[in-house]
Amino acid sequence: MSYGHFAYLYDQLMEDAPYDDWAGFALKNWQKHGPKSEKSFLDLGCGTGEISLRLADSGFHVTGVDLSPDMLAVAREKADNTGSSIRFVEQDMSELEMDDKYGIIGIFCDSLNYLESEEQVRKTFGKAVKYLVPGGLLMFDVHSIEKVANGFINRSFSLNGENVAYIWDSFSGEDPNSVEHEISFFVRDEQDGKYDRYDEIHYQRTFPVETYRSWLEEVGLEVVSITSDFLTIEPAEESERVFFVAKKSK
Template identity: 30%
Template sequence: MSSYDALAASYDALTVDVGYRRRADYLARQFRRSAAPVETVLDLACGTGTIACLLAERGYQVVAVDGSEEMLTQAARKAAALERPPLFLHQSMPRLRLGMTVDAAVSTLDALNYLTRTADLKETLRRVCRWLRPGGLFLFDVNTPYKFRRMDGQVYLDETEDSYCVWRTFYAPRQKICTYQVDLFRRTGDGTWDRTFEEHRERSWEREELEAFLKEAGFDDVTVTGDLTSRPPAPEEDRWIFRCRKAVNS
């Protein structure tokens, strides 16, 4: 089973505290500050499409891709009422193929941490650069090494009226891999509970590694900040935001 296949139907209810509108507002502010106008946007690993839909509501033409068919099913339902819904594509990140260029690309909520192989991350960055217009903006966030170390051995609970989710986290510092073991209980129509299990793996990437990979892929003007701020990241930062541009001569 792929990551988030079982969680797809319950994902939105379990993540109401994420602050999607605030994150979409932040992205839109960065687009407005861009030297080149932003009209078309790629949402990479869009999940259930919340960010993609919020950007579409703000007038952007959005192409959104994800590797989970179940998450995209939820995204399509969410977008059905929009006047200009995003175009949803079922693709893995290292196999990104748009067939069109975009003005900007975003990837939110640590999607790139799910790329645990260096080759897959490098190929993803190369492909994002390929489909960006010269000077195009790329914004993404990652969970930090500090956060992964802090999460080792922790148990997290999320619940709604019809679902109960238990996350157990284990961090292996030598491999730089954080494993999430997820038990999801969902209430069925007859009042009983159905249990499913998923295992997620995220890679801890150092800031210097990501900066080097971005430059190798064809990006320049790389800036790193704390989450949803313009300040440099603090030592104990849970999430970094990377902001860069496709080199004009790339």
């Protein structure tokens, strides 16, 4: 899915997002399980580059990939402003074609949930195997089925900020464990003070934990850990976010 106007509002709306926790999760698991000689990071679904920037600050050679040219434009501007030498590439993660291999491939901030079909998810895992070095790690997080069913579906969210407001309604999608987000943004024009309206639809889908595990093993990845909600505990029925770490065999 390609973000439009949302890309330029994303950082305002996500200012409280736990980017430090995602970056910390990547670093902790790389230190515990990863190939120490290969300090490189491929950030799939990198969005506006917040996690890419943090890994670059930690000394990693970083490449960010996203389907949205608007998200990448914001990410490139941030990297330029901070002097970070991050390469950003516009691609679909399920059709990934790179010229390097990486010690870590990360798909964070539930970016994997934007893939609508089983085939796309499985192809993405296959691409990860192709572009990981021996001993490299694939890490990702996804919404739990509980989160989709009871945290999103038939719920409404709203924001009335100083310059940005939104009405966000979520409905059940056509596929099992999927959700459709209908979002109307109202953005204040700095020149005349009037508000412009933008409408977008975003679709997300998740799968059972054991399904993800089987798909990872199917492409030859060893599942190192499955945890929840930035903790070290296994997912429970009430968990909202599930984290996977899988390793490519040497």
